[in-house]
Amino acid sequence: MSSTEMQVPAWQQEIFQVLKEGGVKQVAYVPDAGHSHVIRSVIADPEIDDVVLTTEEEGVAVVSGAWLGGQRAVLLMQSSGVGNCVNMFSLLSSCRFPFFTLVTMRGEYAEFNPWQGPMGKQTQAALELMGITVLRADDPEQVGELVSAGFDAAFEAGERVAVLLSQSLIGRKKWERK
Structure with missing residues (x-):
């Protein structure tokens, strides 16, 4: 095992192992x-394709298309990206696609950026409003x-599930001055 x-x-x-x-x-x-370890692990794994998005709502379409093509796919995003996805979440319920996302939270524990607060406070409610189990x-x-458990609910039972990874779990973020 390397020092990294x-x-x-x-x-x-454990997250990467479940995937x-x-x-x-x-x-x-x-x-x-907050997702850097999983992202690095995915990039290093020749059996998993990493799909870099320009905006999170593209990810809803990517994972839905993967399901139609016979593959399991997962969307990683930050809580601020959930707001970008609300309209696209209607695709999931209309087409009854399974869906699994991991969301790193901002706007809560020791948040320094006021821009992150509003969506961070409404992330769970926005997901639940769109029929996604949180x-x-x-x-x-x-x-x-x-x-x-969330992964199985999505891919075994056909549910739409988001796992929120709290900001206290991820750790404090600070502006770095150089």
Whole structure:
């Protein structure tokens, strides 16, 4: 195990393990530090295609198209991106596609950027309003089980599920001055 792998929290490794063992073939994302371990792991895995998005709502279409093509796909996004997706979420319920997303939260614990606050406070409500079941991980010990349970609900039961990864779980973000 390299020194980089040893520094990665176990819960982040568990997320990638759930995706890999669950047969995910595509991961769509807008780059985000909170998802960086999963993104790096996906890029390094020749069996999983990484799909870099310009905006999160494209990801709803990407994962839906993957399902139509016989593949499992997951959308990684930050809470601020949920607001960009609300209209596209109607595709999921209209077509009854399974859907699984992992959302890193902003606008809560020790947030320094006031721009992140409004959507961070409404992320769960916006997802639920669009018929998406929300699970929330606040403790590192919860992550693996919640991600696995949400993944199974999506791909075994055909549900639409979001797992919110709390800002306290991810850690404080600070502006860096150089």
